[in-house]
Amino acid sequence: MDVLTSFERLSDEEKYEHFMKRIEAGEKIEADDWMPEEYRQTLIKLISMHGISEIMGALPEKEWVPKAPTLRRKLGIMAKVQDEMGHGQLLLRVAEDLMKPYGRNREDIMQDLFTGRLKFHNVFHMPAPTWGDAGLIGWLVDGAAIMTQTNMLKASYGPYARALQRICAEEVFHAQHGEAIIMALAEGTEEQKALIQDSLNRWWDSLLMFFGPASADTTGSSKQDITVKYKIRSKTNEQLRQDFFSKYVPRILSLGLEIPDETMHYDKENETWVYQQPDWNEFKNIVKNNGPKSKDRLDLRKNAYDQNAWVRKALSPDNQAI
Template sequence: MSNLTMMTEEEKLEQFVQRIEAGDKIEADDWMPEEYRMALIKLISMHGISEIMGALPEKEWVPKAPSLHRKLGIMAKVQDEMGHGQLLLRVAEDLLKPYGKNRGDLMQDLFNGDLKFHNVFHMDTRTWGDAGLIGWLVDGAAIITQTNMLGASYGPYARALQRICAEEVFHAQHGEAIIMALAEGTEEQRAMVQDALNRWWDALLMFFGPASKDTTGSSKQDVTIKYKIRTKTNEQLRQAFFDKYVPRILSLGLKLPDPTMHYDEENKVWVYQQPDWAEFKKIIKNQGPRSQERLNLRRTSYENNAWVRDALAATVS
């Protein structure tokens, strides 16, 4: 391999593309094109901050969990999510180094709306059924999108995902156990699950993002596929989710919230009603049902604890 300092930008790019094509892993200190670095920063900081914002809707149900066993389970689950956030923000922080930015900057980006968090975490949680459904289907959906990136060309992200996916499998089992207890329980409990599924359905479809950028005006799936950060398109992932979960939903005696939904045997695809993508655009601009409340909660706690960070910085220096 020739000396990087002697190479032109074009040569560096060519070599980089060759490495990616050969299935090589790019590491934090390796040369990478700006477009690649920016795509990673956007993807990983959004993923990391979503894990942290995602703790907030679930945490609403942690103190209320209906038994000692469930209290222990959901505490461990939400703790894991915070742990994933930490792992991912560390990866993002390394990528941000050339720009002189750090975690504090990411927090400010979140607060001023530049850094988005995942659409599902803007939603209301109204019952214990929602707590189960998040674990079962939101984490189930996350497993599908994250497994798609396990082979990501960026090594640090791929390695973080290995661990995250392993834990997400437990989460989906934890969620499924809650849902099964409810689905096999009293009439009121069964109604609770069906109601949660009905309310979360559109958000779950939106989770995978629009099929193409024609829907919302922009999509990063093209560039992430080009650089082998991911392999499948949004629509392929959504179909994989249906393949896995539609039979499970039906086997629990639940009804699909979309009565028109069916499997097209000939084309081997699920045919379903599109969610309201205009609503999706609103949600990811922090205009969802609970967007402002959750941001405000994080902002307030961040400000309330500013003295602690100051105090720690003072003891370190």
């Protein structure tokens, strides 16, 4: 109690210095610990977006559960959809703990999604019209997600770092699931190979946008600098994108596929991949829920949420979302 009293006597500036020393020393911040408002708000926005993206990200693949070509593939993609929904629920629990000081909860997160205040990942606004898309989502989209999430495994916020341990382990299986679909198509007929190339052509810009803009100048946002400052993650958007290129460009080419960017090459002198930038204005438009499938997927999510309100009411006497 004496230690707590001593800490409470500190000024906000002194508390901030103490907080920064803790994360610089590699300590984990817990939900009940003092934290700067900027840190809390950054975490709420990041983890809420991550959780909602896991839930919305299950929808493109959910469409393929009844259409998958074999029973084995149906079971595989069904299990993947269940995992993604579970990831979303786990992350929203983590976000809820951070929101308690504001009297907000899961219901508020969902309403923020439906009103457009809370965004979800750009890739999940896109259509998935072919079985090639289902494979590519698992192989490359989940591959990109693994890079982003493993970058935060040592996040300074303990509950998020611990949740990511489980999520990343399961995402590895998701990527293997997607790769298995792609390899089967690549070893198939010319028509099946063309299916992969068509999917890659349509998804390429979305994959580049997955990691976000390289700098604040592109979108007017400096959130990546804040997350690095607070040791929520260690690499910038561009570093993650370069890692993605280094891992996946050789694999894509090994399948006889073409990168849909004639300018792309590896600059040995600077040890970086040179590539054509996607349209970042389009990126901003997509995440504002103006993507090809934004409305359909939001409507589907809202209808499911409204139709199952009775379940939440039955399980929660005060009718709070759980």
